[in-house]
Amino acid sequence: MTTPGLPLWVTVPGTLLLVAGGLLAMIGALGLVRLRDFPSRMHAPTIGTTLGSGCVLVTSMLVSSAMLGRPVAHELLITLFVVVTAPITAMLLMRAAVYRDAIRKRSRR
Amino acid sequence: MKKPSSSPPPVLTTALAASWLLLNQTLALGQIAFAALLALALARTTSALRPLRPRLRRMRTVPGLLLMVLTDITRSSFNVARIVLGLVGNRPVHAGFLDIPLELRDPHGLAALATIITATPGTVWVGLAPDGHSLTLHVLDLRDGIGWIHLIKTRYEQPLIRIFE
Numbered sequence: 001m002t003t004p005g006l007p008l009w010v011t012v013p014g015t016l017l018l019v020a021g022g023l024l025a026m027i028g029a030l031g032l033v034r035l036r037d038f039p040s041r042m043h044a045p046t047i048g049t050t051l052g053s054g055c056v057l058v059t060s061m062l063v064s065s066a067m068l069g070r071p072v073a074h075e076l077l078i079t080l081f082v083v084v085t086a087p088i089t090a091m092l093l094m095r096a097a098v099y100r101d102a103i104r105k106r107s108r109r
Numbered sequence: 110m111k112k113p114s115s116s117p118p119p120v121l122t123t124a125l126a127a128s129w130l131l132l133n134q135t136l137a138l139g140q141i142a143f144a145a146l147l148a149l150a151l152a153r154t155t156s157a158l159r160p161l162r163p164r165l166r167r168m169r170t171v172p173g174l175l176l177m178v179l180t181d182i183t184r185s186s187f188n189v190a191r192i193v194l195g196l197v198g199n200r201p202v203h204a205g206f207l208d209i210p211l212e213l214r215d216p217h218g219l220a221a222l223a224t225i226i227t228a229t230p231g232t233v234w235v236g237l238a239p240d241g242h243s244l245t246l247h248v249l250d251l252r253d254g255i256g257w258i259h260l261i262k263t264r265y266e267q268p269l270i271r272i273f274e
Contacts, residue, residue, distance in 0.1 A: 024186065031193035035249075039233065040204040043249040044193055046230040051186040074131050087220075087227040087234060094235050094247065 010066040014059045021055030038097050117152040163217035167271045174268040189230040205251040209244045209258050213266050218273035225265050
């Protein structure tokens with residue numbers, strides 16, 4: 001398979017951003033294991049969903065634009081939908097955890 | 110009570126049309142016409158589900174706020190990554206709940222604040238007090254509670270009040 005030769009100003013930042021995005025997602029996943037309690041664990045995966053996916057999406061825009069020779073930006077919609085829907089699950093999880101802890105505290109008494 | 114006006118909400122209509130064009134990656138005349146029709150129809154039918162409309166003032170505050178949120182997301186990502194990897198030296202990291210007195214009342218402004226707080230690693234929205242005067246967050250690195258309150262109020266709440274109220 002022959003890949004079209006991409007200019008260096010695309011491949012270098014693209015590669016760096018992809019590696020950075022992968023590392024950030026991995027650190028986020030690692031946080032799930034390393035942090036001690038449920039609310040603290042809520043924070044770590046956010047690194048992957050915001051900055052991590054942001055890095056991957058910017059790379060996608062950069063590489064697709066260079067390959068097709070025209071600006072490609074519909075990745076912005078992915079960012080928009082991820083960012084707008086994230087609070088719903090985060091709030092539901094957090095409220096469920098707070099409620100559970102309150103019940104546990106009451107039953108222990 | 111005022112009857113909901115039958116004119117389509119302008120911001121929602123424009124946003125729907127813009128996302129249709131972006132999704133199809135086109136600026137062809139036919140597609141623009143179709144996007145306008147589709148957006149008008151969708152905006153009109155869905156406005157029955159949410160009759161409450163945002164009043165957008167001071168739109169020139171928006172770019173500055175977006176830029177601030179982007180830099181904060183980047184900075185907090187590295188802060189949280191450092192905590193996860195244990196690169197904070199011997200300093201103990203205390204996570205905890207934090208109550209913030211809130212002046213923002215507009216539901217759309219609150220939704221925007223929730224989005225910002227959830228998108229920023231290190232802070233998670235826990236809940237709004239029933240009277241709406243206080244917001245509870247969970248903060249991963251609760252070293253300086255007053256500092257966090259100040260940060261949320263000046264960097265996010267003030268611009269959102271300027272935009273929505």
